[in-house]
Amino acid sequence: ETGVTQSPTHLIKTRGQQVTLRCSSQSGHNTVSWYQQALGQGPQFIFQYYREEENGRGNFPPRFSGLQFPNYSSELNVNALELDDSALYLCASRSGQPGDNTEAFFGQGTRLTVV
Amino acid sequence: RKEVEQDPGPFNVPEGATVAFNCTYSNSASQSFFWYRQDCRKEPKLLMSVYSSGNEDGRFTAQLNRASQYISLLIRDSKLSDSATYLCVVLQSGGSYIPTFGRGTSLIVHP
Numbered sequence: 001e002t003g004v005t006q007s008p009t010h011l012i013k014t015r016g017q018q019v020t021l022r023c024s025s026q027s028g029h030n031t032v033s034w035y036q037q038a039l040g041q042g043p044q045f046i047f048q049y050y051r052e053e054e055n056g057r058g059n060f061p062p063r064f065s066g067l068q069f070p071n072y073s074s075e076l077n078v079n080a081l082e083l084d085d086s087a088l089y090l091c092a093s094r095s096g097q098p099g100d101n102t103e104a105f106f107g108q109g110t111r112l113t114v115v
Numbered sequence: 116r117k118e119v120e121q122d123p124g125p126f127n128v129p130e131g132a133t134v135a136f137n138c139t140y141s142n143s144a145s146q147s148f149f150w151y152r153q154d155c156r157k158e159p160k161l162l163m164s165v166y167s168s169g170n171e172d173g174r175f176t177a178q179l180n181r182a183s184q185y186i187s188l189l190i191r192d193s194k195l196s197d198s199a200t201y202l203c204v205v206l207q208s209g210g211s212y213i214p215t216f217g218r219g220t221s222l223i224v225h226p
Contacts, residue, residue: 033214040123042202042216043159056213090158101147101206104214106158 003027004093004107012113013081021076021110023091029105031055031098032074034066035090037109043090048098049074055098078112086114118142119205121217128224132193136220138203139185147206148179148186152199153219159202162188193224 003026013019025032031050035043045058049068063079072093078085088111092104120139128134140148148165163170165177165186176189186203200219207213 035216040218042119042121042218044216045214058213101164103161106160108158 004029004091004105006089006091006107006110008110009108010111010113012115015081015083015114017081017114018077018079019081019112021078021089021091021112023074023076023093023107025072025074025091025093026105029093029095030072031095032068032072032091032093033104034074034076035092036060036085037088037090039087046076050098081114083114086112088112118215119203119217121203121220123218123220125221125223128193128222130193130195130224130226132224133189133191134193134222135187135189136201136203136222137185137187138205138217138220139183140205140215141184142205142207143181143184144207145184145205148177149204149206150175150177150186150188151202151204151216153202154199162201190222193222195224195226198222198224 005024007022033048034046037043048056052068065077068074088109090109092106094102094104096102150162151159152162153159165179169178174191178187202219203217205215
C-alpha cells in the first residue's frame with residue numbers, strides 16, 4: 001500500500017452532472033497530481049497542486065478543476081460531465097519541490113462511469 | 116506525432132526469455148525519464164528511473180539514447196510475475212511539472 005487513498009472507488013454519474021473526487025496524500029508529501037486514464041491508454045496528466053496552488057496543467061478544459069487543502073489532501077472537480085469523461089482517475093503524491101524528480105506514489109484510483 | 120510513443124504489444128514470451136521495450140519521445144527538452152509498472156486494474160508503481168549512463172536493477176536494465184530520443188527497458192530471465200503493462204514517463208525540466216505517460220506496453224509471460 002502506498003498510503004495514498006482515494007474516494008470513492010467507483011462512481012456512476014449522468015451526463016451533465018458534476019462530480020468531486022477526493023485524494024488523501026501520503027504522509028509528508030506536499031505535492032499532489034491528478035491523472036485520467038482511459039481504457040487501454042496511459043495516464044494523462046490533468047494538473048498538479050503544490051502548497052494549495054495549481055502548478056502545472058495538462059491539456060484539459062477548465063471544467064476540470066481542483067483544490068488542495070492545508071493538510072495536502074486534494075479534490076478533483078469535473079463539471080458538465082461528458083460520456084468521454086468515463087475513465088479511471090488517479091491521484092499521486094510526492095515530496096519536495098514541484099520541479100524535483102521525486103517518486104510519485106499513486107492511489108488505487110476512482111473509476112468514473114458517465115452514462 | 117504523440118509526445119511519448121510505445122508499442123502497445125502484447126509481447127507474449129516464455130518464462131526465462133529476455134524481452135526489450137522501447138519508448139520514443141518527441142520533445143528534445145525532456146530531462147527525466149521513468150519506467151512504471153501497472154498490473155491489471157491496479158495503480159502504476161515506479162519500476163525504475165532512467166539515467167543518462169543507463170542503470171540496472173537486478174533483471175531490469177534501463178537505457179537512454181538522447182540522440183535518437185528513446186528510452187528502453189530490458190527484462191532478463193522473465194518471470195510469470197513480470198506480466199503487466201510497462202509505462203514510460205517523460206518529464207520536462209523547470210519549475211513546472213508536466214509528466215507525459217506513454218500508453219504502455221503489455222507483457223505476458225507464459226509457462
